[in-house]
Amino acid sequence: MTAFSLEPAQLAWCAELRTLAAERLRPLADKGEPGHVNRALVAELGSLGLLGRLFTSGALDLCLMRESLAYACTEAETALALQGLGAHPVHAHGTQEQRARWLPRVADGTAIAAFALSEPGAGSDAAALELRAEPELRGEPESRAEPESPRGEGPPAAPALAAAPDGPARWRLTGEKCWISNAPEADFYTVFARTAPGAGARGVTAFLVPADRPGLTGRGLDMLSPHPIGALDFDAVPVTADDVLGAVDRGFRVAMGTLNLFRPSVGAFAVGMAQAALDATLAHTAGRDAFGGKLRDLQAVSHQVAEMALRTEAARLMVHAAASAHDADAPDVPGRSAMAKLLATETAQYVVDAAVQLHGARALQRGHLLEHLYREVRAPRIYEGASEVQRGIIAKELYARQEAR
Known part of the structure; x- marks a missing residue:
């Protein structure tokens, strides 16, 4: 298999996922309340075995899942992706106890995960985060006031807080996280906090909270x-x-490793939306009467559709190439991942916007597929590294390669 073609079994699996998304996941998504975790939808993803595949599949399989689900049900795609984003650090860096406690529940859809990296003053510049992990020294109080839990279930029992005899193995997290998907309704968070002030990316630790x-x-x-x-x-x-993921002061590696895996699949999500918009446009322009013929007979329309298809396929190929490079443990994964996310998300914005234009006013009606996609397509150009950040990563990788020659 190459990065430029898929095996028949993979193509069949993608078709099956699109059908499942339309027939079993779309109805559950429609019953969900916007702005809240749709636990019934997540549980169905678990029962279908898709959440479990997050921990057994490579980057290319993840991309195929996300593109196929996004084509028919963006809500299902996002629910799956957020489970993976929040739980992947536990899968890749967690202890045996952490993995045993949380991963089975993530896989069956009974525990909601979240990835808590961004802060009000540290979004694109993730190394500038300020959430403090302050070591708890011997002689400090062993308990403090217990406010309500974020899910409103009353004050939970506090764990024992005695300091370890060989140094501070306990911390107190103080600060704020912002723009966190699945917050405040997640059951656990992968939280990145500063354990070494003034150390930049080298002083960050990942915690399972x-x-x-x-x-x-x-x-x-x-x-x-x-x-x-x-x-x-x-x-x-x-x-x-016991809550540390990976090593103390090495949490930035946990964050970047997770993002390098998921960035190409953000591109796959975008490609799925672009393909849905393209297919809707093909059907509309082929059937819509205009100026004595069909809309597709107008050269301006047919050329626009051709451009939409060209860009969508180019983005898909770059996503597959980046995912294949990740699975092969290639040295240029950060640059490839950045390119894939950048091209695919910018392409999807273009394709969906063009599709709305060719559909006219009907595409702006609440509930229309393109009205839904127009709202959905904007955010991926920002999260997991805005387009400007991706260009910076690409340039940095290019100059590093040039200097190494």
């Missing part, structure tokens, strides 16, 4: 998004060495 930890509260944000996005407040939230 259950939502019921005392001092952790959250609030939803009213966003242009069908899934929940919120802010989290950390008021001396207790964490211990």
Whole structure:
């Protein structure tokens, strides 16, 4: 298999996923409440075995899943992706106990995961995050006031907080996270906090933080998004060495490793939306009467459709190439991932916008496929690294390669 063609079995699987998304997932998505976790939808993804595949598949399979689901049900695609984004650090860097506790529940859809990296002042510049993990020294109090949990279930029991005899193995998280998908309704968060002040990317640690930890509260944000996005407040939230993902002060590697895997698949999500918009446009322009013929007979229309198809296929090929490079552990994965996300998300914006233009006013009606896609397609150009950030990554990789010659 090459990056430029798929095996018949893969093509058949993609077709099956599109059918499942339309027949089993779309009805559940339609019953969901915008801005809140659709637990019934997540549970169905688990029962279909798709969430479990997040931990057994490579980057290319992840891309195929996301593109196929996005084509017929963007809400199902996003629910699957967020489970993967929040839980992948646990799968890749967690202890045996962390994995045993959370991954089976993520796989069956009974636990909601979230990836908590962004902050009000540290979005694109993730290395500038300010959430503090302050070491708890011997002699400090072993408990503090316990506010309501972020899910409103009352004050949970606090863990023991005695300091380890060989040094501070316990911390208190203080600060804020913002723009966090699935917050404040997730059951656990992969949280990135500063353990070494002034050390930039080298002083960040990843923690697995259950939502019921005392001092952790959250609030939803009213966003242009069908899934929940919120802010989290950390008021001396207790964490211990048992909550660390990977190594202390090496959490930025956890974050970047996760993003390098998921960035091409963000592109796949975008390609799925672009393909849905393109197919809708083909059907509309072939059947719409205009100026004594069909809309497709107008050269300006047919050339526009050809351009939409050209860009969509180019984006798909770049996504597949980046995913294949990740699966092959190639050295240029960061640059390829950035290129794939950049091209695919910008392409999807172009294709959906062109599709709306060719459909006319009907595409602006609430509930129309293109009205839905027009709202959905904007955010991927920002999250997991805005387009401008991706260009910076690409340039950095190019100059590093040039200097190494």
